[in-house]
Amino acid sequence: MSINNESRERLIECAKKEFLEKGFAKASLRSICSQAGLTTGAVYFLFKDKNGLLEAVVSQPLNELMQLMGSHLAEEEHTNIAAYSHISGDHDYFADEIVQLLYSHYDEMMILLEKSQGSQFEHLPDRVVEMLDKGYLKTAQLYADAIPGKRVNMYMLHWFSHIQVDAFIHLLTHERDKQKALEKIKPVLDMLVKSWVEYILEDDK
Amino acid sequence: MSINNESRERLIECAKKEFLEKGFAKASLRSICSQAGLTTGAVYFLFKDKNGLLEAVVSQPLNELMQLMGSHLAEEEHTNIAAYSHISGDHDYFADEIVQLLYSHYDEMMILLEKSQGSQFEHLPDRVVEMLDKGYLKTAQLYADAIPGKRVNMYMLHWFSHIQVDAFIHLLTHERDKQKALEKIKPVLDMLVKSWVEYILEDDK
Amino acid sequence: MSINNESRERLIECAKKEFLEKGFAKASLRSICSQAGLTTGAVYFLFKDKNGLLEAVVSQPLNELMQLMGSHLAEEEHTNIAAYSHISGDHDYFADEIVQLLYSHYDEMMILLEKSQGSQFEHLPDRVVEMLDKGYLKTAQLYADAIPGKRVNMYMLHWFSHIQVDAFIHLLTHERDKQKALEKIKPVLDMLVKSWVEYILEDDK
Amino acid sequence: MSINNESRERLIECAKKEFLEKGFAKASLRSICSQAGLTTGAVYFLFKDKNGLLEAVVSQPLNELMQLMGSHLAEEEHTNIAAYSHISGDHDYFADEIVQLLYSHYDEMMILLEKSQGSQFEHLPDRVVEMLDKGYLKTAQLYADAIPGKRVNMYMLHWFSHIQVDAFIHLLTHERDKQKALEKIKPVLDMLVKSWVEYILEDDK
DNA sequence: TATGAATGAGATTTCATTCAT
DNA sequence: CATGAATGAAATCTCATTCAT
Numbered sequence: 001m002s003i004n005n006e007s008r009e010r011l012i013e014c015a016k017k018e019f020l021e022k023g024f025a026k027a028s029l030r031s032i033c034s035q036a037g038l039t040t041g042a043v044y045f046l047f048k049d050k051n052g053l054l055e056a057v058v059s060q061p062l063n064e065l066m067q068l069m070g071s072h073l074a075e076e077e078h079t080n081i082a083a084y085s086h087i088s089g090d091h092d093y094f095a096d097e098i099v100q101l102l103y104s105h106y107d108e109m110m111i112l113l114e115k116s117q118g119s120q121f122e123h124l125p126d127r128v129v130e131m132l133d134k135g136y137l138k139t140a141q142l143y144a145d146a147i148p149g150k151r152v153n154m155y156m157l158h159w160f161s162h163i164q165v166d167a168f169i170h171l172l173t174h175e176r177d178k179q180k181a182l183e184k185i186k187p188v189l190d191m192l193v194k195s196w197v198e199y200i201l202e203d204d205k
Numbered sequence: 206m207s208i209n210n211e212s213r214e215r216l217i218e219c220a221k222k223e224f225l226e227k228g229f230a231k232a233s234l235r236s237i238c239s240q241a242g243l244t245t246g247a248v249y250f251l252f253k254d255k256n257g258l259l260e261a262v263v264s265q266p267l268n269e270l271m272q273l274m275g276s277h278l279a280e281e282e283h284t285n286i287a288a289y290s291h292i293s294g295d296h297d298y299f300a301d302e303i304v305q306l307l308y309s310h311y312d313e314m315m316i317l318l319e320k321s322q323g324s325q326f327e328h329l330p331d332r333v334v335e336m337l338d339k340g341y342l343k344t345a346q347l348y349a350d351a352i353p354g355k356r357v358n359m360y361m362l363h364w365f366s367h368i369q370v371d372a373f374i375h376l377l378t379h380e381r382d383k384q385k386a387l388e389k390i391k392p393v394l395d396m397l398v399k400s401w402v403e404y405i406l407e408d409d410k
Numbered sequence: 411m412s413i414n415n416e417s418r419e420r421l422i423e424c425a426k427k428e429f430l431e432k433g434f435a436k437a438s439l440r441s442i443c444s445q446a447g448l449t450t451g452a453v454y455f456l457f458k459d460k461n462g463l464l465e466a467v468v469s470q471p472l473n474e475l476m477q478l479m480g481s482h483l484a485e486e487e488h489t490n491i492a493a494y495s496h497i498s499g500d501h502d503y504f505a506d507e508i509v510q511l512l513y514s515h516y517d518e519m520m521i522l523l524e525k526s527q528g529s530q531f532e533h534l535p536d537r538v539v540e541m542l543d544k545g546y547l548k549t550a551q552l553y554a555d556a557i558p559g560k561r562v563n564m565y566m567l568h569w570f571s572h573i574q575v576d577a578f579i580h581l582l583t584h585e586r587d588k589q590k591a592l593e594k595i596k597p598v599l600d601m602l603v604k605s606w607v608e609y610i611l612e613d614d615k
Numbered sequence: 616m617s618i619n620n621e622s623r624e625r626l627i628e629c630a631k632k633e634f635l636e637k638g639f640a641k642a643s644l645r646s647i648c649s650q651a652g653l654t655t656g657a658v659y660f661l662f663k664d665k666n667g668l669l670e671a672v673v674s675q676p677l678n679e680l681m682q683l684m685g686s687h688l689a690e691e692e693h694t695n696i697a698a699y700s701h702i703s704g705d706h707d708y709f710a711d712e713i714v715q716l717l718y719s720h721y722d723e724m725m726i727l728l729e730k731s732q733g734s735q736f737e738h739l740p741d742r743v744v745e746m747l748d749k750g751y752l753k754t755a756q757l758y759a760d761a762i763p764g765k766r767v768n769m770y771m772l773h774w775f776s777h778i779q780v781d782a783f784i785h786l787l788t789h790e791r792d793k794q795k796a797l798e799k800i801k802p803v804l805d806m807l808v809k810s811w812v813e814y815i816l817e818d819d820k
Numbered sequence: 821t822a823t824g825a826a827t828g829a830g831a832t833t834t835c836a837t838t839c840a841t
Numbered sequence: 842c843a844t845g846a847a848t849g850a851a852a853t854c855t856c857a858t859t860c861a862t
Contacts, residue, residue, distance in 0.1 A: 025231075028856075030855090039823055040858080041858090045823095155379070155389045159393060162371075170367055174360070175360075190404075191400050202392070234833090235831080235832095244848055245833080247846080247847055247848080249832095250846065254832075439854090450854075453853095527732065566803070569803060576777075577774070580774060584773065597768065597771055598771070600814075612802070643834080644835075644836065654844050655835095655844095655845095656837090657844080659838075
């Protein structure tokens, strides 16, 4: 939109570094600005406030992530659990996309998922978990309906969503290389899919 | 020692509340003290400093936790993977003990595991994960040695330790009732044990 | 750089007063700032911290002093002790310059030399003494080499450097008027020069 | 006086150490007391306050010093300047006594003369200088009266008193060994006595 | 477009001192 | 004879934020 983005970009770049190093809460606007060769006032002109600066740093990757999540969950709606074995390929494909996305904006994703304490994104992982919850719930319920005497174990449902998200965060913090990451996440996801099918239902009553 | 611990206890109680609400870093000594009807100086008389106050709040539960971890890992050393199915009872028993402990000091454990950012206990969960790592590594290696063409998948080893710890933290934050917690953690642990056996090894080379 | 230095100057002025009255250690930033009609935060914007404020107060006079010391000691290197009587004029000249300097920044010099306990300049007089020591040592050794059976009395060398510095500090604290100071320091320096020649050597062994 | 002096003595001993290390102002009562195995309250029972504790540490050596000063100054009154050469022995004797005294209570004297900033004894050296001033003034005036066209140079009088005191403090801080101190102070005092006679008078008008 | 100046509220910590017991 | 508890005042410093220019 705006044409003269120089200062804005510089600020975003420096903020990225600072947030990554110290986390949002402990990051100092002064320090960010002086590193960008600007004064703190500039932040309030170019952005809304500290949170606004963070937003500028992470918004694009965040949007992409949300979009990807959305389309994945849309697909999920059409999942037929009877055909689960077949669609494991789909899962692999989704995982691939997620990893691609996470690692093509590595710094931003780290900030978003690990360094945003104190900001508006503090609970982003939880919100993602909730999204998964809702998506998987439908699939699980279809699954349960198909098997008499069984119902969805809500706690397991939540927990599976949680560790799925957690799996990617853990990957991000423990493996910097994208290719290696792609290899490492495979058995994790394989395990998650198989265990999900096995543990998502409990005995009725 | 001293009998009249009124102020000390009051301070600990108020600190517990504040830490729980705001987390260690954002907790205000002023606020804690005024709620306890004391001045901030009292903290420095009765404890060392802010960290000392936190320590007083969580030290006993922490010690018990560490002791339990220690004895669990000592047992683990004698685990025979061939008999893994048999000892799932042991795992249940350990899980029981952990849950008992976590829920008999619910607030303190929440502070310790979720609200201690900025304190000396900031990375306690990571340290626990490391302890598990070391313990499980031996078992896993024995397991790998027994099966030609297989070796320990280190990433999965770490991840299993991580989600085991995570499972208890997740439980703590999502289920306040101890009895219900005991029920809910069962399938989680069952899944972890079985998956561990299934995924801990990878093909050699 | 900036033209509107009002607050900065006011702060420096008030700090000068406070440091002079209470000494650096007991000087209160609050008191300085309120007297300047500002908040303590202003100090940390305009200067680095308390020490930075002191630095702003004394840095220019300090630099001049150091420069003068340097050039004096450079001259001293070329001093021929045999011609000491002749160069007493030089000494007078140097003394003049020192006094001029000390009294053209009276307050700052007082702070620097008498009121800087607890700051980075705490031991400035000692450091000046050391500088003199090194300078005079060379002269003294040439002197000693010229007289068989004599060597430099190191203790006296140190002590002379010490009381030379001390003489100026004493002057500063006991005589506010520059002209009178110039008169008063004369016999002191005369005495120091003559005594130096007489007492700087001791019998060998 | 008091019989149970144990705690008192311990407190005094620990205070001595702390004052010596940190100086009076920065010394912490808490630290002193905890080192003495007592609580701060004890100081206020056994002494008046922080200053009272310092007083207890240094009072005896201080008294001895004052007494010695007094008797020296009393002798000085009878000094005949015409016989100055003869009494240089007296000066040596006095110096001996001073050094003996200073070094037989080394720690206390250091505290008194170098580490008492912020206490009631802060300006003790100045007060001693004043005493010397008064004593030497009489001698100097007799001297002046005997020589027409001369009068006492008051500034030099003060300064000589000052550096005489300073000479002992300098000795104390630069030479821990009493015997060596006795040797080192000799030429200093010799110089002071001779210079005093030479510089104490100035031309009338 | 951004600066430079400054605020105001807050943070933790330290200390000598008091006093009931 | 001394403790243990606590005060209250002060200390330095940090920060996000504001706003006239």
